[in-house]
Amino acid sequence: MERKIYLNNLPLERAREIFWDTALKREMAMVELDTRLAAGRVTAEPVFARISSPHYHASAMDGIAVKAADTFGAVPTAPRRLMLSQNAFPVDTGGALPPQCDAVVMIENVTFPDSNNPQLIEIREAVAPWQHVRSIGEDVVAAEMIIPSYHLIRPFDLGALLSGGIFQLKVLKKPLVSLIPTGSEIIPPGRIPNSGEIIESNTYTSAAAIEQWGGDVTRQAVVWDEVHLLEKAVSRAVRFSDLVLISAGSSAGRRDHTFHVLDRLGEVLAHGVAIRPGKPVVLAVVDGVPVVGLPGYPVAAYTVLELFIRPLLYAWQKQPIPPREVLHARSSRRILSSLKEEEYLRLKVGKVNNNFIATPLARGAGVSMSLVRADGLASILQDQEGVEAGDNLVVSLWRTLREIENTIVCLGSHDLSLDILYDFLKRSDSPYTLSSAHVGSMGGIMALQREETHIAGLHLLDPESGSYNIPYLKRYLPQKEIRLVHLARRELGLIVKPGNPRNINSIADLTREGIIIVNRQKGAGTRVFLDYSLAGENIDPNRIQGYDREEFNHLAVSAAVKAGNADAGLGIRAAASTLGMDFIPLAWEDYDLAIAAAFYETEQYNTLIEVISSPAFRAAVEKMGGYNLKESGKIVK
C-alpha cells in the first residue's frame, strides 16, 4: 500500500495563468466551410463581398420601368404617354431594369387610356432618376468587408454573405476535445448497477458542456485503472486532439494514475489547485496538447470545467465568455470555509420582501443534485474564513434574474406533494416556479421569522393540545402576521422492510434489543412526532439504537431502511410504498403552508392557491397513497 502524495495547493489565479499560457500556444486551424453551414462558426479571416447586391438595377416595386427624363412634367391632369415595349416596360419587384431605363413608375400611377391600344399607357406622376430602383450595391458593394475576422456568424450574416457571392468561407476549426473516462468500477448507462459499480455519467456531462461552449467532442472507451492502459489512451488521444480530459483518477489515491502518466508522457503544470470542490485537478501538457485530469466527484469535475475549460474553449474560438447576470444576495446562514481553498458554493436564491436571499446547497463534491438545484454560484475567497448569516454574497446566476424574481421560496418540512406542486407550476401558464428546501418544520418557522422565505411547510404536533401547527405559530411568531393554508392530511407511520421481518408494530417495539432505527434531523416535524410518541409511552430515547442517525427527508429514511442500515424509520406512507417498503400506520397529520404577510394576495400567492385547490393537483398527490387533499387550499388561520 505504497503511496506518494503529489498534491500541492496552487492558488487558482496562478494555476489558470500557467495553464492558459501553455494551452493558448495552440491555435485553431482554418477550415473551409459551405456558407450555408456556417452559422455559429467563427470567421478565420475577413470576408469581402465578391459581387454587389443587388448585382443589377432592380425595381423596388411592381410597376413600369422608364427613363426618368420621359416622365418629366407628368401630373395627374397632364399625364405623359408612353408605349409598352418601346419606352415603358412592366417590371416586378426585384426584377431587372432594361438597360435604357433608370426609374420605375409605381403601378398605381399608371393608366391605360385606350382599350383598343393596350400598349399605350399614361404616366400620372414624374419620377426622378433612380426613383423606386434598388441600384447596384444598395445592400452590399462588391469588395466591401461583410464581416471581419473572428466574427461569430449569426443567422442573418448568412443572408449578407450569400447575397455577396460568398459560398465558401474560412472559419476557425472547433477545438476537438477527447474525453477519456477511467475507472474499473465504471459501467456504461443502460442497466442498474451492482454494488461497487458506478454508472458513467461525468463524461456525458462534460461532453454536453464542451459542445455548448463551442468544442467538438470525441469520447474514448472507458480505461480501467491500470497505468499502461491510461498511458496508451493518452498517447493516442494527443495525436489528434486539441485538448484531452481524463475523467477521474486525478487525486493521490491508490488507483489514481493520472498524475503519474502525465508526468511521464509530458509536463505536469500543476497537481492540486486551491479550490473546493475540484482541488485534485491535474493540469499538464503532452506533445503540445493540454491534458487535464478531472476529479471523479461530479461537482468537482464540473467546477474544474467551469473554471479552466470554459474560458479556454471561448479563447480558442476568439470569443468573449458569455457574461452571466450577477446579483448581491444576503446569506441566509453562517458558512464556514477553509483558508486552504477558494470555495465555490452552489446556491438557491430567492427574493423575499425585496431582499435577495442566498442559501447554500449541499457542499459535498459528490452531490450532483446541488448543481441541478442551484440558481447560481458564489465563491468564498481563499483568505476568507467564511461568511456570517446576513453577509453579502456575490452570486453569478445560472437562471435569469426574472426567473429568480418569479420564484416562490418554500423552506420547511419536506413533503412529496411539494415536488408535485413544483411540477404543476412548471406546467401552468404562469411564469412562477417553486424552490423548496428541506430544513424541517422548525427551520421553516425560523426562516419566516428572519423573512427569508415566502412560505413554510409545517407539520408540527403540539404535545400539549395535540393539535397541529397553530400553537407553534403563536409561540414562535407572535408578532408576525401569518396565514396558514392547509395543503394535505398525510399518514405517518413506521417504514419497515417488505413483509416486516422484524415484526415491528408500534413505537414501543423500537426499544427491542437489536432493532436499529433511522431518525430525522432535529427540528423536523416527524422527529417531534417521534419524541411526542416516546414521551407518551415514557420511553427514554437513549434506549433506541440509531436514534442519533439523522436523515433529512422521508425518502432518505425509506432508502436507509431498504438498504438495511436500519430496521425502521418514521415517515409518510408514500415514501415507503415508492421504494417498495412496508408501512405501519400510526396517525394522520396536518401538513400546512404558513404564508408570510407580504406574500398574501400577490399574483404568486393566487397562482399557488389556485394550483393546490385544483382537482388535478389533488388527484396527483392522492395517487401516491397516504394522502387526503379534500381540504387543500383551505385557509386554516
Add this chain to the structure above:
Amino acid sequence: MERKIYLNNLPLERAREIFWDTALKREMAMVELDTRLAAGRVTAEPVFARISSPHYHASAMDGIAVKAADTFGAVPTAPRRLMLSQNAFPVDTGGALPPQCDAVVMIENVTFPDSNNPQLIEIREAVAPWQHVRSIGEDVVAAEMIIPSYHLIRPFDLGALLSGGIFQLKVLKKPLVSLIPTGSEIIPPGRIPNSGEIIESNTYTSAAAIEQWGGDVTRQAVVWDEVHLLEKAVSRAVRFSDLVLISAGSSAGRRDHTFHVLDRLGEVLAHGVAIRPGKPVVLAVVDGVPVVGLPGYPVAAYTVLELFIRPLLYAWQKQPIPPREVLHARSSRRILSSLKEEEYLRLKVGKVNNNFIATPLARGAGVSMSLVRADGLASILQDQEGVEAGDNLVVSLWRTLREIENTIVCLGSHDLSLDILYDFLKRSDSPYTLSSAHVGSMGGIMALQREETHIAGLHLLDPESGSYNIPYLKRYLPQKEIRLVHLARRELGLIVKPGNPRNINSIADLTREGIIIVNRQKGAGTRVFLDYSLAGENIDPNRIQGYDREEFNHLAVSAAVKAGNADAGLGIRAAASTLGMDFIPLAWEDYDLAIAAAFYETEQYNTLIEVISSPAFRAAVEKMGGYNLKESGKIVK
C-alpha cells in the same frame, strides 16, 4: 395585369394575439430519447430517480473500512488494533463498504506497527458511525424528482439523471419547420448570378435562426411563381410540419401568390401587419398547421421571424424567451416614422462621454447589411411620428453591454483602411472593436461637435491654404480640444471603365458632351475636392451631367462606374482596382483621424494608435494600392 390588393394593416399586438392563439393550439408531442443525447431538450414530464446515488454505501476516501464501534476511544497515544480481512478492509474512494462496516478511517490515521505481521494495523483516531462514508442516496434518493416537466436539460442534469438510473426520458418534440423558398428568379448558392437572378439566401438565414431558437428545419425545393406549384408544396408540407414558412411572395404584387394559395387551402388570419419592415406578411392556418408567408426583402423577413416566430418556437418548447439586454440611448439624429406602422430600427450604439448614442442604420427592407452591422433594435410605435435628435431610444441589444462599451466609435469619411483597422482590432488581444459609419468628413466634424463620436475620419482640403483638415478643425471646432492623428496618405483620382473608353484624363474632361459622372454626398471630402478642382478651373458644376447623383462611399462610386451608370467618378485608387476599374490619378491627400479630448490616453486610444503604427497594419493597407502609411500614427496636431 389584373391585381387585387388584399393587404390590410393590423396592429402588431392584435396580429400576434390572433396568430399565437391559433398556433398554440398545436402542442408538441412527447418523444423518448436516450438520456445521453438529451442536453438542450425539454422534459415532457417530471423525472423521478429509479435508483439512489450512491446506490450502496461508498467510501468517501481511500482508507480502511471498519465498524465504528471498534475504533471508539482510539487516539494517537492509545491506538486500537485491528486485523485486515477480519475487521478492517482497505477501501478506495468510491468503493463499496463491506456489509459489516459503517465507517472509514482515513489512511493517514492508520499505521502498520509490526512488519512481521502485515495484517495488523493501528487506528490512531476514532470514527463515528457513517464517518467518511457516502451513504446511499447522499446525492439522489430513489423516487426523488430530479427535474420537473418543461425543464431545459443542462449538461450537469445529465449527470444526475444517469446516476439516478434514468437512461431514457420523455422530451418535447422539437417543432419541425418547413421552409418553402419561392421565386422563379431564385438560384441556389454556388454560382455568380446573371442579371435578374437572385441567389437564394433568406431561407438559409431562416433555417439558422429557427435552429437557434429550438426548431428543426426541413428546406423544401424552390417553388416557381405559379399558383398550382405553391399550392402543391404547401399541401404537402402541412402534412408533416408543425409550422410552414413560405419565403417571398407575401405581398399583393403580380407574382405574389402566398395569400391566394393560403386563402384557398386554409384560413388567412391576417394579411398585412402594421410593422415596418415586414408589413406584407401573411398569417394563416392550414389543416391546423400555422403557415406564414414571409416578405421577400431580407430585413422584412427577419423582422417577421423575430416578432412572430421566435416567441412561438420558445412557447412550443415551454421556455421563456431569452431576455436581451436593454439600454437607453440618445438618438444621434431626427428620425421620422410613418403613423401607419410600428417601425423597427436597426441601430449602431456607442458610448461616448458616458452617453449611449444610437444611430439608425439604412432603413430599407432590402439592406441586409443593416442587420449585420446592428448593435440592437429599437421600435418607434405606430402612434409616434418619430423621434428628435437627442430623444431617448430604448434599444434591445444584440451584443453585450460590455461589447458596446468596448467599441470605438468612428464617424466621418469612408476609407477602406477603416475596415482593415476593424479587422486588426478584432484580431488583436484587446477587447476593443471599431464601429465606423460613413457620414462624410463634415459629418464627422459635426459628430465631434455634438460629442457623438470618439474619432472622426477626415480628408478635407482647405481651398484657401491648400492644406488638409487642420483649418477645418480651427474653423468648426474652435472651442474643442481635438488631437489629429495621421492615418494615411492616399491617392485620389477619377475612376473610369477598364481601358478608359471615354478617354477621360482630367477634371475638365468631365464637362464633355455625353460624359456622365457619379458624385459623392454633400459634406464628403471627395466632393469638397471635386468642387475645389472645378472652382480652380472655373467650371460650373451644372455643366456636369450626374453631378447630383450621390453615392455614399468609394466602392459604391466604383460600382456605379462598373455598372455603366456613370462614365467616371472621383475616388481612391483602391476602390478602382478592387473592382477592376481604371484609375486616373489626380492628387495625394491626407486622411487623418480627429480625436475627441475625452478619448485621449484611454486604453482604447492607446490600442488604436498601437495598431495603426504597426508594420503589419501599414503593410495590409498599402497592399490595396494607392496608399502610403509611412507616417500613420503620427500626431499631426
